[in-house]
Amino acid sequence: MMQQGKAAQAYDEIERLIVFQELAPGTLVSEAVLMEKTGLGRTPVREALQQLARNRLIEIHPNKGVLIPPASVEAQLRMLELRRVLEALAVRLACHAATDADQIPMREMIELLHADRFTLRQYLETVKETHQMIVAAAHNEYLADAMAPLQGLSRRFWITHVRDEQAEISHGAGLHAGILRAILDRDPEAAEKASHALNDYLVQFAYSTISLHVGPA
Template sequence: MSNDLKVNMNEYLPLRDVVFNTLRQAILKGELAPGERLMEIQLAERLGVSRTPIREAIRKLELEGLVLMVPRKGAEVAKISEKSLRDVLEVRRSLEELAIELACQRMNREAVDELEKKQEEFKNAVENGNAMEIAETDEAYHDVIYKGTCNDRLVQMINNLREQMYRYRLEYIKDEDKRQILLLEHDNILKAVRQRKVQEAKEAMREHIDNQEITVSKNIKEQE
């Protein structure tokens, strides 16, 4: 377990949510590595809390697919498998293609301007080179597209996948060689949306997701 693992107290959140957010971020950042055991007593001591919020957080992380319960061993950080990657990205690909199609048709001028602004923030994050910042600005860019669909049910479905998508998004962004390609993919999507070219936007989005799957799958194989 990383020595940097610290709980950030928030007076507006219950302790169980603070602990959950702390452990979740530690997993997403790799401070708690795939396959690492999550010992309630050690985590409680490290974070300065009782075992109860730790237990509740682990249970919630299991529901999100970030933690795996292993018989006779207990909880451990779930490894990223090719199957779990494929399962999530197959669903994401379909939802993203639908989202970009609807956004092309429904986004108003202000929403397109907002997408351009988020792309500029993403570009700045890529230049700064911080993986978490890149992942967050990438997510913010896509959020503008989701909102632009004006379809609450679609947004809800995408949000249900958000945590799992974030992990793969961060894994993709860790590959520094792919960051300029990511930037170009965003530019292509933005250009198609600005020109209201639905088919081009869908093709650009599909390529965006396909490249993520190819890169993360390659990284998984190299780590085995």
């Protein structure tokens, strides 16, 4: 049990290094370096790397190291197709299944999101916490396993390409607050609509990173 806890800690630490580009795209890094950066042993780091590879955040190359692959617009758009469906399901389930205990941190998070005083790092940590609240309120562990890597990939792409930080943070915070409000109102239609609005924003953001719109093949 303790080892599982350490592996989860290693996963969170390495994911954070990737999302915030302390491990830049294209970087080839060794297990030893990751052990030093996380302060954790070889076994939890190795277990975390296996999960990160399954979640497409890294590529493991035996005898060479761990590659941090670049994030492409095409891959981001394909990922968002899946996230759109799963996140809509998550918010609908949360509307029905959220307990009083689930709702308390949601109310606190709405107040925080409206405060609008975030650094980029604080905002992304808040977004991650918001997603975790929603999935936890859905009370479906399989959904939690499916959603976590999609959201990690999404955060990584966003921070790689964001330019007007405060404008994007303000807009994104409002979209996340709208989802939480709908869940608190136990309104699944409004929650799904708010979820789709967030996904539409992320799709538009992805397209904004390229100079020419790529049409269907």
